[in-house]
Amino acid sequence: MLADDLRGMYYIALKDVKAYYFKAPNISWGILFPFAFILAFAIRNPGDLRALVPGLLALTVLFGTSSMEAIVIVFERRIGSLERLFLAPLRLPALLAGKLLGGMAFGLTVTLVVLVVSIIIFGSTGTNWLMLILALLLSATAFSAMGAFISVAVKEVFEAQTLANFFRFPMMFLGGVFVPLASMPAWLQGIARLFPLTYSVEALRAAFSGGSWATAGLDLGALSAFSVVLFLLAVRTLARRID
Amino acid sequence: MTEAIQVEGLTKVFTTGKDRPPLRAVDGIDFTVHEGEVFGFLGPNGAGKTSTIRMLTGLSRPTAGKAHVLGLELDKDLPRIKKRIGVVPEASNLYDELTAFDNLVFAMQLYGVPRLERKVRAEALLQRFRLGEKRDAPFAKLSRGMKRALTIAAGLAHRPPLVFLDEPTTGLDVMSARNLRGMIASLRDEGVTVFLTTHYLEEAERLCDRVAVIVKGKIVALDTVAGLRSSAQQKNIVEITLENSDGLQEKRRVECVDGVGPAIQKLLNETNGRHVLALDTLRPSLEDVFVQLTGLSAEVMLSEKGGKGGGNAGG
Numbered sequence: 001m002l003a004d005d006l007r008g009m010y011y012i013a014l015k016d017v018k019a020y021y022f023k024a025p026n027i028s029w030g031i032l033f034p035f036a037f038i039l040a041f042a043i044r045n046p047g048d049l050r051a052l053v054p055g056l057l058a059l060t061v062l063f064g065t066s067s068m069e070a071i072v073i074v075f076e077r078r079i080g081s082l083e084r085l086f087l088a089p090l091r092l093p094a095l096l097a098g099k100l101l102g103g104m105a106f107g108l109t110v111t112l113v114v115l116v117v118s119i120i121i122f123g124s125t126g127t128n129w130l131m132l133i134l135a136l137l138l139s140a141t142a143f144s145a146m147g148a149f150i151s152v153a154v155k156e157v158f159e160a161q162t163l164a165n166f167f168r169f170p171m172m173f174l175g176g177v178f179v180p181l182a183s184m185p186a187w188l189q190g191i192a193r194l195f196p197l198t199y200s201v202e203a204l205r206a207a208f209s210g211g212s213w214a215t216a217g218l219d220l221g222a223l224s225a226f227s228v229v230l231f232l233l234a235v236r237t238l239a240r241r242i243d
Numbered sequence: 244m245t246e247a248i249q250v251e252g253l254t255k256v257f258t259t260g261k262d263r264p265p266l267r268a269v270d271g272i273d274f275t276v277h278e279g280e281v282f283g284f285l286g287p288n289g290a291g292k293t294s295t296i297r298m299l300t301g302l303s304r305p306t307a308g309k310a311h312v313l314g315l316e317l318d319k320d321l322p323r324i325k326k327r328i329g330v331v332p333e334a335s336n337l338y339d340e341l342t343a344f345d346n347l348v349f350a351m352q353l354y355g356v357p358r359l360e361r362k363v364r365a366e367a368l369l370q371r372f373r374l375g376e377k378r379d380a381p382f383a384k385l386s387r388g389m390k391r392a393l394t395i396a397a398g399l400a401h402r403p404p405l406v407f408l409d410e411p412t413t414g415l416d417v418m419s420a421r422n423l424r425g426m427i428a429s430l431r432d433e434g435v436t437v438f439l440t441t442h443y444l445e446e447a448e449r450l451c452d453r454v455a456v457i458v459k460g461k462i463v464a465l466d467t468v469a470g471l472r473s474s475a476q477q478k479n480i481v482e483i484t485l486e487n488s489d490g491l492q493e494k495r496r497v498e499c500v501d502g503v504g505p506a507i508q509k510l511l512n513e514t515n516g517r518h519v520l521a522l523d524t525l526r527p528s529l530e531d532v533f534v535q536l537t538g539l540s541a542e543v544m545l546s547e548k549g550g551k552g553g554g555n556a557g558g
Contacts, residue, residue, distance in 0.1 A: 019340035080336035
C-alpha cells in the first residue's frame with residue numbers, strides 16, 4: 001500500500017510538472033513577478049538592496065508554488081480528470097501529496113534561478129546554506145499546501161485565483177518583505193504572525209545573515225506547522241467533496 | 244461459475260436539501276456478474292446506473308448494502324479492488340496537455356506497470372484502437388471518437404480482469420461507435436469481464452450476455468437477452484414491404500397474438516395492387532421488452548440522453 005502511495009505521488013507530481021507547470025508563461029511569470037515588485041520598491045527606497053533578497057526569494061517561492069497549485073486541482077475536477085486519480089490505487093493523502101510535490105518542484109526551480117542571480121549580484125558571504133535549504137523547502141511545502149487547500153475549497157478556477165490573492169496580497173505587504181516587522185504597530189505584527197510568509201522571510205533573512213538556529217528554529221517550526229495543518233485541511237476538504 | 248461482482252441490497256441515498264425528501268438513487272439492488280461475461284446495465288436517464296458504478300468503483304460510498312468485487316469486499320478491500328479494475332467514465336477525461344502516448348503511459352504508471360512494459364503496451368493499444376497516427380498528438384487535438392477510444396484504452400492499459408464502461412458510445416458518430424463495439428466484443432473473447440451501462444438497446448442486444456434493467460433505482464428485470472425476449476408478451480409482428488408507383492418502398496406492420504395468418508391476410512388485402520417486395524415475421528426485440536418494463540420508448544431514452552450518435556449504428 002505504501003509502495004502504491006509513493007509511486008502514485010511521484011508520477012502525479014511528474015505528470016503535473018509536464019502537463020501544467022513548466023510552460024513558458026508560468027516560468028516567466030514566476031520569475032518576473034517578484035522581481036518587478038522588488039524593483040518597484042527598490043526604486044522608491046534605494047538603500048541596502050541585499051536586504052531585499054530574502055523577501056524576493058520568499059515571494060518567488062510563494063507565487064511559484066501557489067499560483068498554479070491553486071488552479072490545478074479545481075481545473076482537473078472541472079474537466080473530470082481528477083476522478084482518474086480517485087480511481088487509482090492510492091490513498092487520498094498520497095494523491096494530494098503528489099499535487100503538492102508538483103507545485104513545490106516548480107516553485108523551487110524558479111526560486112533557484114532567482115537565488116543564483118541574487119548570489120551573482122550580491123555574493124553569498126555569511127550565508128548558512130543548510131538553514132537556507134531548509135527555509136526554502138519548508139516555505140515551498142507550506143505555500144504549496146496553502147495552494148492545495150484553496151484549490152479543494154472552491155468550485156471554479158476564477159474562485160481559486162480570487163481566494164489565492166485574498167491570502168497572498170495581505171501577506172506580501174504585512175509579511176516583512178518590504179517593511180521590517182519590528183517597524184509595524186503591535187496589532188499589525190500580530191496579524192503578520194498569522195501568515196506563513198512572515199516566517200519564511202524571517203528564516204531566509206536569518207539564513208543570509210548567519211542568524212542563530214534558536215531564532216530560525218522557531219520560524220522553521222512555524223512553517224512546518226503551517227504545512228501540516230494546511231495539508232490536513234486540504235485532505236479533509238477533498239474527502240468531503242467525494243460522494 | 245465464479246462471480247466477478249456480487250451485490251446485495253446496495254443502496255444510495257442522496258440528501259437533496261432542506262424541506263426536500265432524500266433521493267433514493269439506488270434502492271436495495273441485488274445482482275451478480277459472472278466472470279468473463281459482458282453484463283449490460285440498462286435504464287433511462289437518472290435510473291441509478293452511474294450511481295451504481297460509482298459505488299462499485301469506490302468513487303462513492305454506499306448508504307447501505309454489501310458488494311464483492313473480484314471476490315474482495317468493497318468496504319474493506321477497496322485499494323486492492325482498485326488495482327484490479329478498469330473504469331471508463333461517461334466523459335472522456337484524459338489530460339488535454341499530454342499526448343495520446345503519454346496519457347497511456349501515465350495510466351500505467353499509476354498502476355505500477357513495469358517501465359519496460361509501458362512503452363510496448365502503449366504502442367500496442369494505440370494500434371489496436373487505430374490511434375497509431377495520433378501517438379504524439381495532444382489529447383485536446385483528437386476528435387471526439389478518438390478521445391473516447393483513447394479513454395477506453397487508458398482504462399484497459401493495466402490489463403484489469405474487470406472493466407466498467409459507462410455509456411461508452413454516447414455521442415459518437417456511427418463508424419466510431421461501430422469500432423468501439425467491436426473492441427468491447429473482443430474484450431469478452433479475451434476473458435475480460437465487462438460491466439456496461441448503456442441506453443442504446445441495440446448495443447445491449449448485440450454485446451451483452453445478460454442484461455439488468457434498472458428503473459428508479461430498482462432492478463426490474465435481469466436475464467439473458469433471449470430470456471428477456473421470451474418473457475415479453477407472446478406477440479408476433481408481421482411486416483410487409485411494398486413498392487409504390489413512384490418506385491419508393493413502404494413498410495407496414497401488424498401485431499398479432501394468435502397466429503400470423505390473419506395478419507398476413509389483412510396486410511395483403513391492403514396492398515391496393517402494389518407490388519409486394521417482402522413479407523416477414525419479426526420476433527419481439529429487447530426494445531419491446533424495455534418498453535414493456537419501463538413504459539419508455541427507445542426514442543424517449545435517446546432524447547433524454549440528448550444524442551443519437553451511436554444509437555442506431557450497426558456493428
